[in-house]
């Protein structure tokens with residue numbers, strides 16, 4: 001895991017804006033949000049990991065992630081404060097202003113002493129986040145991004161701690177070895193394009209075979225395909241017709257690294273749309289054929 005500097009963020013923002021000018025403005029903004037999380041990182045009380053929360057080494061290599069994020073007790077006060085500062089940055093953008101009220105409303109409801117939607121982000125309950133976003137008339141991807149970013153300093157601390165004790169070469173699964181969440185991005189690098197997956201929550205990266213779906217562990221090549229982004233070298237989406245999941249992939253042999261999960265995710269939102277459309281079309285074709 002890399003420790004990001006403000007310079008890393010600035011140069012990534014610049015590279016993305018150059019690669020795809022349609023993203024220049026939104027990525028500038030995402031960069032500001034991310035910088036705020038880096039500034040906040042020293043303020044969080046270190047998460048308490050009680051021994052019982054950690055799996056045995058055997059259970060771990062069999063696929064039980066080290067931690068269960070739903071059980072983590074984080075510094076909710078700092079997460080809340082960071083969330084409010086991020087909403088403040090949304091307010092500075094003209095297109096964001098209409099969402100501010102809804103975004104502030106989103107953290108009002110508590111669940112067992114913690115903001116319910118931060119808990120939902122922690123357990124990757126994207127359905128709950130989407131439902132809340134619709135009710136509050138805000139964009140679901142913006143709400144998801146803000147929630148994840150407000151947890152980011154705490155989770156990166158947890159992951160950094162955990163990684164010192166784990167040998168990732170022994171992990172052969174498609175979900176995150178630290179927190180069990182699904183990958184949000186993959187990268188390819190080196191000779192033959194070795195693949196790494198990047199966790200959607202704690203941003204841990206771990207190696208995974210290239211020709212296997214991390215969501216259903218299917219390696220039947222007939223089910224696996226990919227789409228390339230138009231006019232963008234080095235970006236693609238891997239699709240699995242077996243389980244209907246997809247994964248956005250950055251080829252670091254063609255695009256400069258490092259992968260910065262929150263920024264590379266935002267800069268590939270168009271690939272999410274293409275992939276979702278493609279999988280929906282495929283499903284429609286299948287149901288027509290049967």
Ligand SMILES: [Zn+2]
Pocket residue numbers: 176177178179180181199200201202203204
């Ligand atoms: Zn993780």
Ligand SMILES: [Zn+2]
Pocket residue numbers: 213214215216217218240241242243244245
């Ligand atoms: Zn699959």
